[in-house]
Amino acid sequence: MIEYEELRAEIDRYLMERFKYRKSLVWLTVDKIIVTRRNSRVDFYLRIRKVESCFPPDCLIIARLNFSKERIGHGTHFLSFLTGVARKYGFNYIGIECANIKSGAFAKKLGFYSIDEENYAIAVINLTSYFSME
Known part of the structure; x- marks a missing residue:
């Protein structure tokens, strides 16, 4: 569970820097879900799955991702960040x-x-x- 807490902390730092928040936005639930607190700029819900379901094993599943401002690159930037995090944590x-x-x-x-x-x-x-070809 410690590695999931590290993953949560990385996502939290990313969102705090990207969206200029001073307080922590993200927490980890007991059933391995990383979620943001309600706020005006970002709404995020990520499932951590190591076992196969309808998704392949070892999958970070974005269940909800919403930014208040759309079509300005937040989603692509976040996916690029999440790709690096996924590689780092296997x-x-x-x-x-x-x-x-x-x-x-x-x-x-x-x-x-x-x-x-x-x-x-x-x-x-x-x-x-x-992302390396962009």
């Missing part, structure tokens, strides 16, 4: 759960594959390649 996949039309289009743009009609995943190595 996660091989990143998933997007229950994607709506906007997040589905975002996933496809980044090269995620569709698991079913609303869930997407991508190998971290593929995202690493994507």
Whole structure:
């Protein structure tokens, strides 16, 4: 559980720096979910899964990601950051759960594959390649 707390702390530092918050935004639940407190700029819910489900094993699953200002690069920047974090902590996949039309289009743009009609995943190595070509 200590590595998950370190993961939580890294995400918290990232969001605090990116969105200029002074207080901690992020906490880790007992069932390995990293979530943000309610605030005006970002809403985030990340599941940590080491076992296979409809998503591959060793997957960080974005269940909710919402920024108050859209289409200015926050999502891409966050995914680039999350890719580095996933590599550091040994996660091989990143998933997007229950994607709506906007997040589905975002996933496809980044090269995620569709698991079913609303869930997407991508190998971290593929995202690493994507971000290194930008």
